[in-house]
Amino acid sequence: xxxxxxxxxxxxxxxxxxxxxxxSWSVAQGQTLGxxxxxxxxxxVSVLSAAGLGPGxxxxxxxxxxxxxxxxxxxxxxxxxxxxxxxxxRRIGFVFQDPATSLNPMLTVERxxxxxPEVHLSxxxxxxxxRALELLxxxxxxxxxxxxxxxxxxxxxGMRQRVMIAVALACEPxxxxxxxxxxxxxxxxxxxxxxxxxxLQERLGTATVWITHDLAVVGGIAxxxxxxxxxxxxxxxxxxRLFQETKHPYTRALFESRPHLGSRAERLLSIPGSPPDPxxxxxxxxxxxxxxxxxDERCRTEHPELxxxxxxxxxxxxxxxxxx
Amino acid sequence: xxxxxxxxxxxxxPQSAPLLxxxxxxxxxxxxxxxxxxxxxxVQDVSFxxxxGQTVGxxxxxxxxxxTIGNALLRLVPVHRGSIRLGETDVLAADxxxxxxxRRRMAMVFQDPLAALDPRSTVADSVAEPLRxxxxxxxxxxxxxxxxxxDLAGLPxxxxxxxxxxxxxGQRQRVCIARALAAEPELLILDEATASxxxxxxxxxxxxxxxxxxxxxxxxxxxxxxLASVEHMSDRVLVLYLGRIxxxxxxxxxxxxxxxxxTQALISAIPLEDPVAERERRRxxxxxxxxxxxxxxxxxxxxxxxxxxxxxxxxxxxxxQDLGPGHVSYCIRAGEQVxxx
Numbered sequence: 001x002x003x004x005x006x007x008x009x010x011x012x013x014x015x016x017x018x019x020x021x022x023x024s025w026s027v028a029q030g031q032t033l034g035x036x037x038x039x040x041x042x043x044x045v046s047v048l049s050a051a052g053l054g055p056g057x058x059x060x061x062x063x064x065x066x067x068x069x070x071x072x073x074x075x076x077x078x079x080x081x082x083x084x085x086x087x088x089x090r091r092i093g094f095v096f097q098d099p100a101t102s103l104n105p106m107l108t109v110e111r112x113x114x115x116x117p118e119v120h121l122s123x124x125x126x127x128x129x130x131r132a133l134e135l136l137x138x139x140x141x142x143x144x145x146x147x148x149x150x151x152x153x154x155x156x157x158g159m160r161q162r163v164m165i166a167v168a169l170a171c172e173p174x175x176x177x178x179x180x181x182x183x184x185x186x187x188x189x190x191x192x193x194x195x196x197x198x199x200l201q202e203r204l205g206t207a208t209v210w211i212t213h214d215l216a217v218v219g220g221i222a223x224x225x226x227x228x229x230x231x232x233x234x235x236x237x238x239x240x241r242l243f244q245e246t247k248h249p250y251t252r253a254l255f256e257s258r259p260h261l262g263s264r265a266e267r268l269l270s271i272p273g274s275p276p277d278p279x280x281x282x283x284x285x286x287x288x289x290x291x292x293x294x295x296d297e298r299c300r301t302e303h304p305e306l307x308x309x310x311x312x313x314x315x316x317x318x319x320x321x322x323x324x
Numbered sequence: 325x326x327x328x329x330x331x332x333x334x335x336x337x338p339q340s341a342p343l344l345x346x347x348x349x350x351x352x353x354x355x356x357x358x359x360x361x362x363x364x365x366x367v368q369d370v371s372f373x374x375x376x377g378q379t380v381g382x383x384x385x386x387x388x389x390x391x392t393i394g395n396a397l398l399r400l401v402p403v404h405r406g407s408i409r410l411g412e413t414d415v416l417a418a419d420x421x422x423x424x425x426x427r428r429r430m431a432m433v434f435q436d437p438l439a440a441l442d443p444r445s446t447v448a449d450s451v452a453e454p455l456r457x458x459x460x461x462x463x464x465x466x467x468x469x470x471x472x473x474x475d476l477a478g479l480p481x482x483x484x485x486x487x488x489x490x491x492x493x494g495q496r497q498r499v500c501i502a503r504a505l506a507a508e509p510e511l512l513i514l515d516e517a518t519a520s521x522x523x524x525x526x527x528x529x530x531x532x533x534x535x536x537x538x539x540x541x542x543x544x545x546x547x548x549x550x551l552a553s554v555e556h557m558s559d560r561v562l563v564l565y566l567g568r569i570x571x572x573x574x575x576x577x578x579x580x581x582x583x584x585x586x587t588q589a590l591i592s593a594i595p596l597e598d599p600v601a602e603r604e605r606r607r608x609x610x611x612x613x614x615x616x617x618x619x620x621x622x623x624x625x626x627x628x629x630x631x632x633x634x635x636x637x638x639x640x641x642x643x644x645q646d647l648g649p650g651h652v653s654y655c656i657r658a659g660e661q662v663x664x665x
Contacts, residue, residue: 038522039493142612156613157386186385186549188610191593195609213523219599243599257527259556260597262579267534268527268556274492 004029004174004207005050010062012042012049017278019058020046021232027224029069029174030205034218034239036254037228040275043211044179046228051092051177052076052084066091069174090120093168093206097180099160103152109136109163110148116170135166140196158189162196169200176201179211194221215254219243227251230276230286233306237313247315249293285317294319341411342373343510343543344397344430349406351389351396351567355618364618366392367567369641370406374511377537379544381558381575383551383590387614389567390547394513397545398427410511428458431504435516437496441488447474447499448484454506469506477502478532494525501532511543518553530556551594555579560650563587566625567617573651583645583653585632588662606664624655632657 005027012020020042027033037043048054050064064076066087074087096102103112113135114128123131129148136144139162152160161181168176178197182190198221201208210218218225218239225242227235227250235248246252256269273290276282282289288299298318306316351367367389374380384390395401397408399415408415415426431454434440441450451470455462462469471481477498488496497517504512514533518526530553536542546557554561561578563571563586571584582588585608592608610629615621621628627637636656645658653659 038524158613187551187593188385188589189613191607191609194595195607214595216595216597216602219597220595220602240599243597254523255597257524259527259530259552261552261555261591261594263556267531270527270531271524272528274494274525 004031004067005209006063006065006067007046007050008063008065010046010050010060010064012045012054013059014055014057015279018281019231019278020049021281023062023226023228023233025224025226025233025236027175027207027209029207030201031223032201032208032210032221034222034225035209035211035228036213036215036218036225038213038275040230040278041228042231042278043228047177047179047209047211050076051088051094052079053088053094066175086120089116090171091174093171093173093176095161095164095168095176095178095181097183099157099164100152102164103160103167105152107151108148109150109152109155112163112167113148113170116167120171131170132166135170136163138169138200139163139166140192141166158185158192161185161189161193165193165197165200169204169206172204174207176206176208177211178208180213181210182217183212183214190217197221215243215258227254230281231278232286232316233314234287234316235314236306241313245310245313247309247313247320248287248317249291249319250287252321253290253292287317293317340375343376343378343411344374344545345407345409346373346393346397347371347407349393349396349408350404351392351401352404353401357618362618365567365620366401366617367396370562370564370567370569372562372569372572374543374545376510376543377541378560379537379546379558381554381561382545382547382564383549383554383561384564385549385614387566387617388564389617390549390564391515392567393564394432394515394545394547397513398430398432399423424458428454428507429509430511430513431507431509432513432515433497433500433504433517435519437493437500437520438488440500441496443488446485446487447479447491450488450499451502451506454503458507460507470502473502473506474499476505476536478528492525493521494528497521497525497529498532501529501536505536505540509542511545513545513547515547516549517546519548519550526553533557551579551590563590566614566620568625569654570626571651571653571655573647573653574649577648577651581647583647583651583658584626584655585630585657585660585662586626587653589631592662592664608662608664626655631662632660 008024010023023046035043049060054060066074066076110132113132117123117128117131133144136147141147141162182193222239225239226233229250235251253271271290276286284300284302285304288295304316304318306314308314349367349370352363352365355362355364382390396403403416410426418426448470451473452466455466479498518529548554558575560574562569565586570586582591589608589610596602612629615628623638623640624642627633642654642656644652644654647653647659
């Protein structure tokens, strides 16, 4: 399968810590891929490493290919510094959790929005300014003329996050990477931002990788979901199928351990223990010591492969629901 | 049909005398704006009670004043007006000795356990700290009591001499809970106590809190921005916006029939677990941001973002509308349904 961004057998190792192991996924133009996991699952490191923004001392293996809308393919992992920066600056946009630390506090909103188009699209300052205004309107910022002159600290959290989305989209990237982009926001603002991104994607056809710990958030926006645990993919399927035919014990536990609106459960299902240490990844299944379905000798000693029991639904477990 | 009740009268009180009674609480902070001295009104006209063994949920977005209320209960921020009573004790009039005892009877658990624990103290020292402060000498000795508290919080004995950095986030929060329980409090103020934890660990902590409540008859003030957690934990819920209570209700009727447009918008903003339903549903999207608490809107403070706002909303503070037993909504159009976008 070829998409706007293709990741094949990506592994990230720092010293003895095997942080990401053999991760593959792809996202096509106009599609959204959700990557779900808890802290330490490797979800952010895998995506950032794929884009050449991984930890400096990391050893990264695998293949990452970005296909531009012009059809040209860029092999990101084998590219040198400057070439990679050019491709990334032009073709990949990033939205992070905390807009306060991602925007430059010393620059006006206008400068942060015009820099990319001037550098990568060779726009004149005047053209770039016009583009900046369009972008602010696009992400739903009222009174954009006035906001152009503002500094990040003069904006509210929701407004800053919109500016960061506008900056990310400034060069009309083929791929948008949103790493916990709404996690720090209040629910009513989160709803605004999710609507804005959905809307933009429909209009611009950007391929989006949405990284989050919140399954419910990706349920509403992703076409396909990858669930990561302990540095590897444990389940991957088209979104509705993942939600309705959940196969991996970890994914099922994730669903059942959070309070649902309207449920009157006395106790929540809780997953005992904590995720594995990347410096001591178990020989067998990464989830075996916390698994409630079955944890036998085979789980402890043998590492399950990612298998495809039904077409397009991948799962890494010896015991699927029908066996349990 | 709705009837108007006295705006500040807390409704649906527990049958026996409440453990905590808060009336007309007003907390403000001085701010400097253009050389003038102005006031930031963090909390205004807030009244509620918590019965023994009960959990009151306090839900609101950032800037709603929910943490300020928790801090005011322990007199960690200056209170401008109002009254706070813990049992028979007048918290705001308490002298030094009495306020120390108030802080023994009400303990706090914060959002970030790593910031709440001294990195240079062992788990045993942290848990024993309230025993030292309140000069409590457990009959079986301090170490035995610490072990017992850790056991209550689900921490193994081998953690006694560990340091916070050696523990996971969930384990650290358990240490904070063990410490909060050390001086045998009657009320725990849980200020976003599960917010920084991973989903699978959040459920462990919520289960632990419910279990401790059942065993020890503790009362909780559960402060959170997460409506689903608040629903799971609370008997009654207060919805806060810009320092004021928008709606108060027993849990069931708040979630089943939210009467205030703000509560309706909050519930509508939560992503549904079912992706098919989530894609099909239309949600209430509020425009804009929370206004400044230095210069809040006249009349109803929510009116600048309210989809139901009418000119009259800017005139007076909306009185409470009775929507059912203990269910009061401070909105002149309470009970009307906002039509999603």
